[in-house]
Amino acid sequence: MKIIKVAILILLIPVLIRAQAPNFSLTGKIGSLGAPAMAYIDYMDNGVGHEDSIALVNGNFKFTGHISGYTYARMALDHTGGGKGKAVYTGDVIYFYFGKEQVTISSKDSLQNAVFTGSKVYQEYEAYNKAIGGTIMALTKAVNIDFNKGTPEQQKDTAYVKAVDLRFRKKLQDRTDKQFQFTKEHPTSYFALVALSEAAGSKVDVSRVEPIFNALSQAYRETDMGKELAQRMAASRITAVGKAAPLFTQNNVVGKPVSLASLRGKVVLVEFWASWCGPCRAENPNLVKQYQTYKDKGFEIISVSLDHVKENWLEAIEKDGLDWIHVSDLKGWNNEVGRLYGVRAVPASFLVDAEGKIIGNGLRGEPLNKKLAEIFN
Missing domain, CATH: 2.60.40 (Immunoglobulin-like)
Incomplete structure (x- = not known):
C-alpha cells in the first residue's frame, strides 16, 4: 500500500x-x-x-x-x-x-x-475606459488641472471651488451612468463585471444592480470579483440601519477568538480600518477620546483590520494608543468580516446598540461624537 x-x-x-x-x-x-x-x-x-x-x-x-x-x-x-x-x-x-x-x-x-x-486584455481595458469616459485617476488629474486654471484669488474663493467640484461630480456621475450602460450592452465582457462592480459602490441599490448582475456570464459571476459583488448585495440587505448587525467571530491580536455576540448589552462601534489607511489613522485620535469618555458607560469598539502584515497592524495599534478590541484574519481586502459587511473602502463603521441592531452607518468625526452624546448623555 x-x-x-x-x-x-x-x-x-x-x-x-x-x-x-x-x-x-x-x-x-x-x-x-x-x-x-x-x-x-x-x-x-x-x-x-x-x-x-x-x-x-x-x-x-x-x-x-x-x-x-x-x-x-x-x-x-x-x-x-x-x-x-x-x-x-x-x-x-x-x-x-x-x-x-x-x-x-x-x-x-x-x-x-x-x-x-501583446495584450488583448489591455486593449479591451483601453476600449472600456474610452467608452465610460476615462479612469478615476484620469478624471482626478483633469479636475486638478481645472482647479489650477484659476488665479490664486479664485482658488481661495468658495464659489470657485464649489463650481470646480460640481463639474467634477457631474463627470463622475456621467461615468457611473456609462458604466451601467456598458454592462447592459456587453454582458459577455469581463469589463461589464468590472463596470458593474465599481458603479454599484459600497451602498448597493440591489433592485438596480441585481438584474444586471444576473444577466452577466455565469463564468464571470463565479469569479472572485463576481462573488464579492454578490456578497456586497447581500450585505446591503442586512446592514441597513434598523437591521440586526451580522454576527461574526475573529481572532484578536494574540490569536484568541472574539465574537460580536459576546458584546451584547453594550453599544458597539464595529470599525473597519488598516494600518496603511491615512484617513483611518487620522480619525483614531477622535476614537481614542470618545472611547475614554464613554467606555465606563457601556461603549465598546471592535476594530476589524484589513491588514495582511501582522507586524504593521500591531505597530499601528500601539503607536496610535488604541486601547480596545482588535481582530483580523490578516487577509487584507478578503477579510471575512469585511466581506460579510460589504466593506469596499476604509474607514467604514457600523454603530450597534445594546440589543444588537445597527443604529448608525459610516459615522465618524463630529457626527459620531454627536450620536454617542445622544446615547450616553
Missing part, C-alpha cells in the same frame, strides 16, 4: 509543477535606467494579493507569475532609489488589467508614457 501511495505521488508531481508554471510575463524597457531604479508590482488573482520587485538594468525588467484569469495590477517605477512607498504614492505609477499573456511595456522615459503590446 505504501508503494502504491508513493507511485501515485510521483505521478502527480509533474501535474503540480505544471499547475504552478508561469503563464504570464510583463517585460519592460524604460529608457536606459539602471541602479538604483526599481520596478514594483502588486496584483490580485482570485482574491489573493501578490507583490514583486526587480532592479532595472539598462532600462530592462521582467515579471512572471501564474494567474487564474484577468487580473488588476499596480506597477510603480522608482527612478531614484526612494523606495516603494514613494514610488507608489508620489512617483511613476500605472494601473492596468492583463491576462495569461506575454506583455511588453516600453517607453523612453516613464511608465506613465509606456506603450503596451
Whole structure:
C-alpha cells in the first residue's frame, strides 16, 4: 500500500509543477535606467494579493507569475532609489488589467508614457475606459488641472471651488451612468463585471444592480470579483440601519477568538480600518477620546483590520494608543468580516446598540461624537 501511495505521488508531481508554471510575463524597457531604479508590482488573482520587485538594468525588467484569469495590477517605477512607498504614492505609477499573456511595456522615459503590446486584455481595458469616459485617476488629474486654471484669488474663493467640484461630480456621475450602460450592452465582457462592480459602490441599490448582475456570464459571476459583488448585495440587505448587525467571530491580536455576540448589552462601534489607511489613522485620535469618555458607560469598539502584515497592524495599534478590541484574519481586502459587511473602502463603521441592531452607518468625526452624546448623555 505504501508503494502504491508513493507511485501515485510521483505521478502527480509533474501535474503540480505544471499547475504552478508561469503563464504570464510583463517585460519592460524604460529608457536606459539602471541602479538604483526599481520596478514594483502588486496584483490580485482570485482574491489573493501578490507583490514583486526587480532592479532595472539598462532600462530592462521582467515579471512572471501564474494567474487564474484577468487580473488588476499596480506597477510603480522608482527612478531614484526612494523606495516603494514613494514610488507608489508620489512617483511613476500605472494601473492596468492583463491576462495569461506575454506583455511588453516600453517607453523612453516613464511608465506613465509606456506603450503596451501583446495584450488583448489591455486593449479591451483601453476600449472600456474610452467608452465610460476615462479612469478615476484620469478624471482626478483633469479636475486638478481645472482647479489650477484659476488665479490664486479664485482658488481661495468658495464659489470657485464649489463650481470646480460640481463639474467634477457631474463627470463622475456621467461615468457611473456609462458604466451601467456598458454592462447592459456587453454582458459577455469581463469589463461589464468590472463596470458593474465599481458603479454599484459600497451602498448597493440591489433592485438596480441585481438584474444586471444576473444577466452577466455565469463564468464571470463565479469569479472572485463576481462573488464579492454578490456578497456586497447581500450585505446591503442586512446592514441597513434598523437591521440586526451580522454576527461574526475573529481572532484578536494574540490569536484568541472574539465574537460580536459576546458584546451584547453594550453599544458597539464595529470599525473597519488598516494600518496603511491615512484617513483611518487620522480619525483614531477622535476614537481614542470618545472611547475614554464613554467606555465606563457601556461603549465598546471592535476594530476589524484589513491588514495582511501582522507586524504593521500591531505597530499601528500601539503607536496610535488604541486601547480596545482588535481582530483580523490578516487577509487584507478578503477579510471575512469585511466581506460579510460589504466593506469596499476604509474607514467604514457600523454603530450597534445594546440589543444588537445597527443604529448608525459610516459615522465618524463630529457626527459620531454627536450620536454617542445622544446615547450616553
